[in-house]
Amino acid sequence: MAAEEHGRTDSPSITERVPGMRPGETARNIGVGYGYFLLALVAVLFFPLALGIIVGNNYAGAAEKLSGAPGIDPSGGVKSGAIVAVVALFVWVPFIQGMEDPSVSNVESRSVSNIDEFEQALEDNGVETGYVGETEMEYVVGGDTVTGVDYYPQDPTNPHDEIRTIAIMYAELVDSTDGAISLIAVPVDSEGPVADGTSITSNLAQQYADGDISEEEYMDRVNSGGV
Structure with a gap:
């Protein structure tokens, strides 16, 4: 019907x-x-x-x-x-x-071939540094001698906000030098460390520099131990 x-x-x-x-x-x-x-x-x-x-x-x-x-x-x-x-x-x-993707950085990419250029690149990208150079550690992933970075976090309540910039610039350093050593970045203030440091192996940084892993995966592994 x-x-x-x-x-x-x-x-x-x-x-x-x-x-x-x-x-x-x-x-x-x-x-x-x-x-x-x-x-x-x-x-x-x-x-x-x-x-x-x-x-x-x-x-x-x-x-x-x-x-x-x-x-x-x-x-x-x-x-x-x-x-x-x-x-x-x-x-x-x-x-x-x-709406910008937080997993993609706005870090200025540049060639970093030595410690001085590494430190300058961090400063130019808004990371206020203290000591930057080789340092002896009793134990870190990848060896006893590491590239040490003491930095002053802009937000003391989130002392690891600068790690993305440091990790990306470190990958540039690793990619431009032979026999690069691991890195440990420590947030500090005038009285010393304010939180645990972040370790990154040169092998992990090289994987990112070579394009074998994405920036998102790189940072996930950095924040999970840096290996």
């Missing part, structure tokens, strides 16, 4: 509801769907501009809904669109920055 005889009608299919799609034309509908997907990506990336255009053209009554805000005309227009775009930009930029 037809659906109409029961007092209802069948809902239109998605291909009938979405502009550009046609029932029964699979290839066309896939292409249209992919186009909408790309358009959505562009809209996300350029959200402030897209929002400004929407309000400026009063699409779906957007300008009318925002007309209570200062400078927004109920009918839209260039001025209204520009105001919304600027405001959205100030909100959107911090949001995008907050």
Whole structure:
């Protein structure tokens, strides 16, 4: 029995509801769907501009809904669109920055061929160092003589925040020198160490420098013992 005889009608299919799609034309509908997907990506990336255009053209009554805000005309227009775009930009930029992958560093890559260049690279990347050089340890992974780094953490409550920078610069040092020795980095203050040091073997650093492991895996292993 037809659906109409029961007092209802069948809902239109998605291909009938979405502009550009046609029932029964699979290839066309896939292409249209992919186009909408790309358009959505562009809209996300350029959200402030897209929002400004929407309000400026009063699409779906957007300008009318925002007309209570200062400078927004109920009918839209260039001025209204520009105001919304600027405001959205100030909100959107911090949001995008907050979405950055924390496993990928912003450390400035450079060639580091000796201890002096290593120390300078750390300083240039915001790590305040004390002593940097070879030091004797009773026991560390990889040997008794290590490259020692005493550094002053910017946040005493998180004394290992600088380890990513130190580890990446150390890999540059290992990659540029023969017979590199292991490293131990110790957070300190004016009275001495404030937390346990972090050890990294030259073998692990070389694996990262050679591209055999990702930065994320490198840091996972550094934070798990540095081997």
